[in-house]
Amino acid sequence: MTSAPDLTLWGVGTSRTVRAHWAMFELDLPYKTMPIGPRTGETKTAEYTKLNPRQKVPLLRDGDFCIGESAAIVAYLSRTYPKPERSLIPDRQRDYAAWLEWCFFIVTELDSTSLYVMRRHSADALGPIYGIAPDVVAKAGEYFREQLRHVETALHDGRTYLMGDQFTSADILLTTCLDWAIAYGVGICDNAHPYRDRIHQRAAYQLGNKANEPLAPITRATPPSA
Ligand SMILES: N[C@@H](CCC(=O)N[C@@H](CS)C(=O)NCC(=O)O)C(=O)O
Structure with missing residues (x-):
């Protein structure tokens, strides 16, 4: 630079x-x-x-x-x-591929097709614009919880971050979705709680x-x- x-x-x-x-x-x-x-x-x-x-x-x-x-x-x-x-991006080829997989998974499955669908169709959010659909909101919440199995399984080994010891942008994406889910009352998987608590300690998260x-x-x- x-x-x-x-x-x-x-x-x-x-x-x-x-x-x-x-x-x-x-x-x-x-x-x-x-x-x-x-x-x-x-x-x-x-x-x-x-x-x-x-x-x-x-x-x-x-x-x-x-x-x-x-x-x-x-x-x-x-x-x-x-x-x-x-x-915030791993170097080694396979780590890079695994990081990319996490990023796409989070922005497509957890964000766009779950939490954002809830937001779009909730009566007290964007429903008046995109259509109020309580069934869709409920199903999107269920889908979010199902997809979180991937996170629950990965974090089961006690890793600090999604990519192991390296904090990456995938952790930024996931934590924002976990925060969002909690704000919506959807709930998150067990292993995500200590993970999220750990990440919330980061000065950069708070700032x-x-x-x-x-x-x-x-x-x-x-x-x-x-
Ligand atoms: N996939 C995009 C989503 C961006 C997006 O939908 N942004 C919303 C706010 S979170 C927005 O700007 N909406 C504009 C508007 O409705 O006025 C991203 O992750 O940046």
Whole structure:
């Protein structure tokens, strides 16, 4: 790295935005926050739409490069600005493949097809926009618990992190889903409790969550959402 990074992160207040803030602190990166939130209209302005046609947060700009998708942002930061003593991505080929498997599993099975489905179809969340469907919400919660078997089995051997001794971005993704599930009252598997408690001790987790707090009191009243 030849010059100081010029990093700007859009988005606060959700289970997806916190991932990027948390990674910034894991990697000790200075950055500027644009504290915009979902469904405030701020993601739909012409200026923001030019940066991100998906009209979603989080979004990272690094100089003249923009990248969205929370899991990709975290991976990009780690790959571009690793600390000598910490990379959030494993190096060895098979470890890298196993890490990738965890990342896809978490963002597709635990996030998109479980927790986010619950959010989309709950009467007190996005149901009024996407359709209120209590059966769908209940089934998505059950599906989440079933899929967590993969986590329960992996953590059964007492490993510290998903990838063993190395903390990786997969732990960031999983912890945000576990926090999200608990906030929704879905419950998590037994082995995930000590794992989550351990990860909550990390200074970067705490700082990242603080940085993710919405500034406006109206959004601060609710737990991190998606
Ligand atoms: N898969 C994306 C999901 C991004 C996403 O859906 N963001 C929501 C908030 S968590 C959003 O920006 N919604 C915009 C809006 O509805 O105004 C990621 O992980 O970054």
